[in-house]
Amino acid sequence: MSDIMRPIPFGQLMNWVLTEQETQGTIFGVSKLKRYTSGQARPIFGEKIESPFGPAAGPHTQLAQNLIAAYAGGSRFFEVKTVQIMDGEDLSKCVNKPCITAADECYNCEWSTELYVPQAFAEYVKAWFACKLMAKEYGLGDPDGFVFNMSVGYDLAGIQSEKIDKYLNEMRDASQTAVWQECMDWTLANLGRFRNVDEAYVKAITPQVSNSVTISTLHGCPPDEIERIANHLIVNKGFNTFIKCNPTLLGYEFARKTLDALGFDYIQFDDHHFKEDLQFADAVPMFRRLIALCAEKGVEFGIKLTNTFPVDVAANELPSEEMYMSGRSLYPLTLSLAGKLSHEFDGKLRISYSGGADIFNMKSLIGCNIWPVTMATTLLKSGGYNRLHQIAEDLAPSTEAFTGVDVAKLDALLDQLFADTHYQKPMKPIPSRKVDKKVPLIDCFNAPCREGCPIHQDIPAYLMRVKAGKYDEALEIITKRNALPFITGTICSHRCQDKCMRNAYEESVYIRSAKLKAAEGGFAAVLPTLKPGAPVDGVKVAIVGGGPAGLSAAFFLGRAGADVTVFERKNTLGGIVRHVIPAFRISDEAIENDVALAKAVGAKFQLGTEVKDVQGLFAQGYTHVILATGAWMPGRAGLSYGDEMDVIDFLEAAKKAPETLQLGADVVVIGGGNTAMDAARAAKRIPGVENVRLVYRRTKRYMPADQEELEFALADGVEFMELLAPVGVKDGVLTCHAMELGAPDASGRRSPVDTGRVVEVPATTVIAAVGEKVDTGLYTANGLAVDNRGKAVVNGETLESSVKNVYVIGDGQKGPGTVVEAIADATKAAKAIVPFDTESEVEKNVNPDYNAPLAKRGDLCTDCKNCDDLRCLGCATVCETCTEVCPNRANVAIRVPGMRMRQIVHVDGMCNECGNCATFCPYDSRPYKDKFTLFWSEEDFNNSENEGFLRLEGAKTRVRLAGQVKDYDVSDAACGLYEPLRQLISTVYADYAYLLG
Known part of the structure; x- marks a missing residue:
């Protein structure tokens, strides 16, 4: 089958390493090789490690090349993948594929090696030998400065079986095995391929691959069975021993409460594992007995925190019923268990750590004297093994032995946990990074940010120029496709950032703010260079509406040489952005700058002019008409009784004349979109308002508003009242039905279900922010066909309506949308009238220096808000x-x-x-x-x-x-x-x- 891994013979493995390093400077794709030169190493198991971290028993320690790649990146402690009596084909039948998904927190449904145990043993020996050779040949560090730690499971009978016992014995001394001889023979026969490795060095390589074991047990394994396994490995086999513990030791209530508090409330699990697994009361005396036993036998003892956490498959994440959670959602549980046990043992219990470890916490964990630390999830994300180099660089060399966990430092780390945003799930689901295209066989590099942008802006091109301080060039690139750089640089919903591949590192590139920086920095230089295009004979365009869509169409048409006039019923331009969006979100100056761009290319404007008769415009000599009138009609919350204020009316008044509003002390905004957030935040600023509450029938997770708009509203003191369905308002009280989220559907979405309970919310004013509507009357009065929702029927490619040469764009075409969607509509219609080029800057998205974006791979930013680097990965140049x-x-x-x-x-x-x-x-x-x-x-x-x-x-x-x-x-x-x-x-x-x- 195609999912069967074929172990690579040692000769081919080393040929790969030597050839790739010589020709490309990399080892199994790892470009950031870590060299330890201090000579310092920490003692462990009678051996030593130059760095106290490495890959956990899992996908990164299953094959020889995985271990080699991890070593090249800087790992020096390797927990090789678990072996058990069931292996090979028998195990493979139990592992559904795909078995890993690590988009944010990680889930897997695999556990031990998919190889046969003898194959696994051979992989570990080959990797051990190869790392010894690489250390010497490439000067990566002390050849004796790394440790392999075995992981075995899952019951005593299996561990005592001939197969596993042989594995344990041969890992302790591989000298008489065929694979050891294979490694030795090939190396001695190929000494001519090495510069720094000689015969004496090769023959001195120790065949003691491992003298330590981490015991991995299945959920539900009885405590006496765990202790029997430990006794066997300590007394009968003489191994330094760690026991891997499950996060279920914390108890169901603690785990549920912790994950809920950090935003992982959607992760589903019940209490059965917590009841069946090892209990804290049983674990503590067991550990005390084993500590004493190991002291008597002269070997080291510790616990491994923690195993992955079993949860339900709720949204088809993997093809199984249960899966195992790890990554940043496991970190708070693992750290909490470390704290609990460290207090119990006064810091004297050694902890080997694994559970969401990464660059954000590695230094702190080791600072608490918790080590070794192993990782899986962070290495499964973009950058992969190259992430190890940054972690290694962040740690100072040390010769410190384990002397006990620093409980005070650990407590301080726990105190910071709930305030650390790195461990808090965003209120909204992280949008998919996927673009709606299939990967080609050839040339699959792609900039997802451009695909996510409705106008396909040349984002990498202008980001490179912003980084170089070439703001005028950046703005010129932006305005090829974007007529409103100031507006979009300020309030764009930035769907480009949803697709940004940097999301898999820490946060997306701040593309919108970079655009604004270009606009502000390049405006003075670019504005004088703009001018109308060469006149286009026989084209005279009337645009009805001076909002974002109308302004954009005017800019594109003017630059293309069309005679274009915008008719705006109000006395200022900007539409919803000018008259409705609060001033604390966007200034009039920003809007005027974008208007100036349109005027510079020859667009004319007639303000205070309402147009209702399209044919009248044709009679005036206009050849084409674009309707860009927006969606100004009020939506309704559907209250059974009582009055509600339309959100547009409220926001207009709040911006123009807030002193005219008498809202009372308690304002309720019904809705969960961005407009609702604007309304709630604006209401907080109205004199006399004491409380603003936002009512929504689902939870914040399912609100349509952007994550940042939710955060702004919360920061302004808006109270979110989730799972409430409004019924009616009377005598200062909004009556609501209390809802609850039902069972998830196939996509994981949970619909609200009425509980039958009634909740009353104080409400002196109710503002309905539930979606504005299109003025259908304008269309029907002018003979335009409309659909059953009252929207104009248009050609999807040109946005031409059923009336020839009449186009409909923006909110008035499809309902309330974003500014950048309005620009996309304007581009379509304008191109249909006067073709023009928007593709001239595409090639500038590619960095002429191919290695520049590659150099960023694997390095995470630990303080994005204050980072000087734009952090762009250059996906248009290289993906990989x-x-x-x-x-x-x-x-x-x-x-x-x-x-x-x-x-x-x-x-x-x-x-x-x-x-x-x-x-x-x-x-x-x-x-x-x-x-x-x-x-x-x-x-x-x-x-x-x-x-x-x-x-x-x-x-x-x-x-x-x-x-x-x-x-x-x-x-x-x-x-x-x-x-x-x-x-x-x-x-x-x-x-x-x-x-x-």
């Missing part, structure tokens, strides 16, 4: 995310002569279809299924449906493409194979032969 997030290194980037970007090759034999690359690929695709695949054997080729290639004997290559299988001689340019793929295959053969197996 699938290569970074694959634990097994099964996606490889190669340089193909004549192609601008590196191309992705998927290596089938190294992939177990965990699915992690599918999570992070910006396309709606699965690279492990959808990228061009290199196969190592005919069996694997035949058992897969992937498009890809297999090298045959002689000059032939078998290729599957578009479902068809055919053999080619790829050395022949006329062989008939699609030329880019022929070049890719030929490049693999010529320059990347180590990939071939």
